[in-house]
Amino acid sequence: MLEDLESIIESILFTAGEPVSIERLQQLISLPGMEISSQELRSSLENLASYYQNRGIELLEVASGYRFQARVEFTPWLQRLHARKSVRYSRTFLETLALVIYRQPITRGEIEEVRGVSVSTQIIKSLLELEWIRAIGFRDVPGKPALYSTTQKFLDDFNLKSLNELPTLQEPKNLEQLEKQLIENNANKNNQVLFEPNDTSNLPTH
Amino acid sequence: MTFSEAPIKINGEQLIELPQDLYIPPEALRIFLETFEGPLDLLLYLIKKENFNILDIPIADITRQYLKYIELMGELQIELAAEYLLMAAMLAEIKSRLLLPKPAATEENEEQDPRAELVRRLQEYERFQQAANNLDALPRVDRDFFIAETDCPPLEYEIVKPEVSLSDIFQALQAVLARAKLFAHHHIALEILSIRERMTLVLSQLNPDEFIEFTRFFKVKEGRMGVAVTLIAVLELIRQSSIELVQTQPFAPIYVKAKG
Numbered sequence: 001m002l003e004d005l006e007s008i009i010e011s012i013l014f015t016a017g018e019p020v021s022i023e024r025l026q027q028l029i030s031l032p033g034m035e036i037s038s039q040e041l042r043s044s045l046e047n048l049a050s051y052y053q054n055r056g057i058e059l060l061e062v063a064s065g066y067r068f069q070a071r072v073e074f075t076p077w078l079q080r081l082h083a084r085k086s087v088r089y090s091r092t093f094l095e096t097l098a099l100v101i102y103r104q105p106i107t108r109g110e111i112e113e114v115r116g117v118s119v120s121t122q123i124i125k126s127l128l129e130l131e132w133i134r135a136i137g138f139r140d141v142p143g144k145p146a147l148y149s150t151t152q153k154f155l156d157d158f159n160l161k162s163l164n165e166l167p168t169l170q171e172p173k174n175l176e177q178l179e180k181q182l183i184e185n186n187a188n189k190n191n192q193v194l195f196e197p198n199d200t201s202n203l204p205t206h
Numbered sequence: 207m208t209f210s211e212a213p214i215k216i217n218g219e220q221l222i223e224l225p226q227d228l229y230i231p232p233e234a235l236r237i238f239l240e241t242f243e244g245p246l247d248l249l250l251y252l253i254k255k256e257n258f259n260i261l262d263i264p265i266a267d268i269t270r271q272y273l274k275y276i277e278l279m280g281e282l283q284i285e286l287a288a289e290y291l292l293m294a295a296m297l298a299e300i301k302s303r304l305l306l307p308k309p310a311a312t313e314e315n316e317e318q319d320p321r322a323e324l325v326r327r328l329q330e331y332e333r334f335q336q337a338a339n340n341l342d343a344l345p346r347v348d349r350d351f352f353i354a355e356t357d358c359p360p361l362e363y364e365i366v367k368p369e370v371s372l373s374d375i376f377q378a379l380q381a382v383l384a385r386a387k388l389f390a391h392h393h394i395a396l397e398i399l400s401i402r403e404r405m406t407l408v409l410s411q412l413n414p415d416e417f418i419e420f421t422r423f424f425k426v427k428e429g430r431m432g433v434a435v436t437l438i439a440v441l442e443l444i445r446q447s448s449i450e451l452v453q454t455q456p457f458a459p460i461y462v463k464a465k466g
Contacts (some may be wrong), residue, residue: 014356057354068354078352091243094338114330117244117289157347167340168335
């Protein structure tokens with residue numbers, strides 16, 4: 001057992017520039033004839049985490065491993081510091097990403113089907129550049145469209161360990177039920193509503 | 207009529223003055239209309255604005271409003287995606303199907319509301335709008351949290367200097383010289399010993415009546431390159447039918463003789 005194992009881990013995590021997994025730590029720290037068990041690493045990581053308990057920095061586990069990050073309660077100050085960096089994403093961007101997340105692997109055509117409008121190449125490109133999505137293959141249909149899925153980097157950048165931690169998609173109403181309901185609604189009403197003579201439009205007239 | 211039931215947001219900020227008449231700067235209206243993400247988005251907006259039940263959309267109303275918006279977008283010269291017009295046609299189709307007398311429903315041929323498919327699509331799209339909002343609310347790197355990193359200290363690599371014995375150096379030198387020799391031959395030999403010249407030499411030593419041992423043409427002191435040049439010269443002469451090779455039995459000496 002290395003005496004300064006915690007400090008070694010600490011220095012690796014701070015300088016790695018990306019989350020570091022247990023396996024990677026094991027490779028980095030183990031020496032021939034002195035294998036570090038994942039058990040040892042885990043307990044050292046726990047100690048490190050508790051050491052940082054009351055500081056501005058905390059040790060967290062995300063999808064691709066462990067990393068240090070600033071405690072969320074200090075975000076307001078950090079936002080001022082990084083003001084120019086943060087980006088607002090458009091609704092198109094977020095809706096497209098949401099479709100890749102919940103329907104992966106998905107083709108561009110399938111995204112367009114749900115959104116009812118074509119997906120700009122630019123959006124796909126910027127999602128690929130962020131490494132939040134990637135093409136993991138091609139569907140064997142005419143045109144061989146690329147199939148997109150989310151990446152580990154996406155999970156890392158949203159502080160997630162797995163896709164399961166994402167909010168679940170709103171339950172769709174069962175279509176059969178839906179139709180039944182529609183028919184019932186129709187039965188209970190005459191068609192008056194459909195012929196409402198008044199123009200209820202709120203639009204300005206020109 | 208007002209928009210008051212459903213607050214209108216432009217880029218996340220609530221629009222207090224509603225686009226009702228000419229007091230609205232056309233630019234504000236334009237921005238508002240441009241934020242729609244497509245026909246489904248526009249329809250969902252209209253449904254919410256009017257507090258319509260998504261399961262029982264009054265198609266006539268919604269179509270009328272939808273078309274007004276489309277016209278307005280056209281007037282403001284907002285580039286309309288073809289999908290908007292397709293949706294208008296679809297709404298009109300649904301309306302016309304609703305007006306047609308319904309065939310008596312049978313067991314197999316269950317009645318289907320013409321609006322069902324539209325409702326399904328609207329609902330599906332709404333789910334992903336919601337998902338997109340949830341996603342935007344999730345903590346995100348560089349916006350809601352920040353990664354802690356430090357630079358590596360300058361890394362110093364210790365350079366281990368090996369001890370070198372004199373004999374190692376000699377060995378290395380020998381190896382280099384040996385290789386240099388090979389290279390030297392390859393580069394220069396061809397210049398000195400041209401094949402044409404060697405062909406002439408071989409031919410001059412031959413006459414039609416005399417057999418000369420093949421090996422006699424090769425001179426060890428010329429080295430590998432000299433041997434190769436001689437061989438090529440002999441082969442070339444054979445090809446030209448100037449000379450011929452004769453061997454009486456396997457492994458017996460080969461003789462060269464001029465033809466003619």
